[in-house]
Amino acid sequence: MSSLPPLSGESPPPAPRSRPGGRTARIRDQVLDAVRAELTEHGYDALTVDTVAARAGVHRTTVYRRWHDVGGLLSDVFDAATDMEWHPRDTGTLRGDLAVLNQEIQDSLTEESSIAVALIAVSFRSDEAARALRRLWEDRYTQSEIIIQRAIRRGELPADVDARALLIAATAPIYHQLVLLRTPPDPHLPDRAAASAALAACSGAFIDQRSNGAN
Amino acid sequence: MSSLPPLSGESPPPAPRSRPGGRTARIRDQVLDAVRAELTEHGYDALTVDTVAARAGVHRTTVYRRWHDVGGLLSDVFDAATDMEWHPRDTGTLRGDLAVLNQEIQDSLTEESSIAVALIAVSFRSDEAARALRRLWEDRYTQSEIIIQRAIRRGELPADVDARALLIAATAPIYHQLVLLRTPPDPHLPDRAAASAALAACSGAFIDQRSNGAN
Structure with a gap:
């Protein structure tokens, strides 16, 4: 699908910022693909550097040198998702934009072997993963604010x-x-949740308390 | 606190339906208190029948006979929470009732050593726990529907x-x-989320699609 779901970080993977397209980037893609596959198929408990290296077809010392441990591998999966190009679609209405966003979220959470669900589950096991997931969500919500800005511009x-x-x-x-x-x-x-939030917003809910001093 | 948070099942524990107040009920209280304490202090990975029995001061064969394993213990923690008397408060307004409900949820999720958060975390580890949590939530949302019925009666x-x-x-x-x-x-x-949902509802959102055949 061309519309990338908000919490996914799957192929086509983003080119790493430092060395686009090189061997380093290729190895990163292979290793992170292997982490995602192991995670959705066997879960966090079965995840080891060795199984990832074997699945990726990359020498284990390469994986240890660059990612150190399972925590490092997981952090990089989150980073890759954060780096991924993603923009909320412009449908011309607030409700429509929110409905498309919700549909993408629903798709990412219900697809088979959902990496989004796997990453959420991991966040209950590892503080490092929890922090990385929080950064990823912060990033996605910040990117989604354009939906609200467009609705303000449209009046x-x-x-x-x-x-x-x-x-x-x-x-x-x-x-x-x-x-x-x-x-x-x-x-x-997806549409009903979008519709009710849009209706509440257009009826005066969600007014920024900081901007008018009320509480 | 007298107002019991929706996902908690802590003391005062409910009397079991079959043998209120007897030795069986007392042992159940001791054992489930020990499960909750172990879970919030050391997490799911450290939870064993033996550590629970030791903490509860109950002979381990008694625990094995009645609860069989960690899955059985966890299921009973969820069942105890489900059995617990809980009713949403009547504040006289929809927004008020929803705000109180949200405040109870927020309190249960942010209290120190939150059993609610521990049970949610466990639901990502054990399918049995996930099903039990789903039943508990189903029960709580069903009990909460009185809030909506009261708002309908008030017009x-x-x-x-x-x-x-x-x-x-x-x-x-x-x-x-x-x-x-x-x-x-x-x-x-808690109040803002209550207010926006109430505002959306009073503006025509959440109309039951089954009752009018629309989609």
Whole structure:
């Protein structure tokens, strides 16, 4: 699919910033692909540098030298996802933009061998992974703020709307249902959650408390 | 605290349905208290029947006979939480009721050694725990539907509002921020999330699609 889901970091992998296209980049791609595959197939408990090296077809000393341990491998998976080019789609309406965003999130959480779900699960095991996931989400929500800025420019929303609070309200039900409540995916949920958040926002919710001094 | 947080199952423990107050009930209380303490202090990996028996001061064969294994112990912790008397508070308004519910959720997720967070973490490790957590949540959301029924009776909401969808929208941001994004607790979030969900509902969101045949 051309539209990359917000928490995924799968192929086509991004070119590393330092040495695009070289052998180093190729090895990184192979190793991170192997980490993702091992993680979704066998889980965190079975993840070792040796199994990753074997699966990637890369000498284990190369993997140890560059990534040190499982924590280093996982951090780099998150970094690769963070580096990935991703922009929320412009549908012309706030509700439409939020619905597409939610659909991408739902797709990433329900696809077979979801790397997004695997990374969330790992974040409950490793503090390093939890911090990396937090950075990745921070990055994705910051990138998504353009949705709110466009809606403000179109006059759909007041200028002092709290973009982050609105984005959280729109997307949280998808994560809650699929990751925590583990209910089967509801094909209407992405649009319904987008619609109710947009409706609340257009009715005066999510006004940034910092900008008017109220609480 | 007298108001019991939705996902907690801590003391005062409920009397088991079959033999209230007897030796069996006392042993169950001791053992489940020990499971919760071990879980919040040392995590799932360190949890064994033997450490639980030792901490509870109960003979290990008693624990093995009744609960069989760690899975059995965990299931009973979830069952105890499900059995616990809990009713959402009646504040007289939809926004107020949802804000109190959200505050209880936020308290349960941010208290020191949160059993709620520990149980959610365990649900990513054990399918049995995941199913038990799903039953517990199902139970809590069902109990919370009285909030919506009261709002319908007061004329705050239309009769065909989808109670579950509204409750998920109101509560999901609390879980998303604290459990997944792991942001520091925002004291305004319980009320803000309640307010925006209530505003959306009163503006026509969350209409039950099954009742009018639309999609």
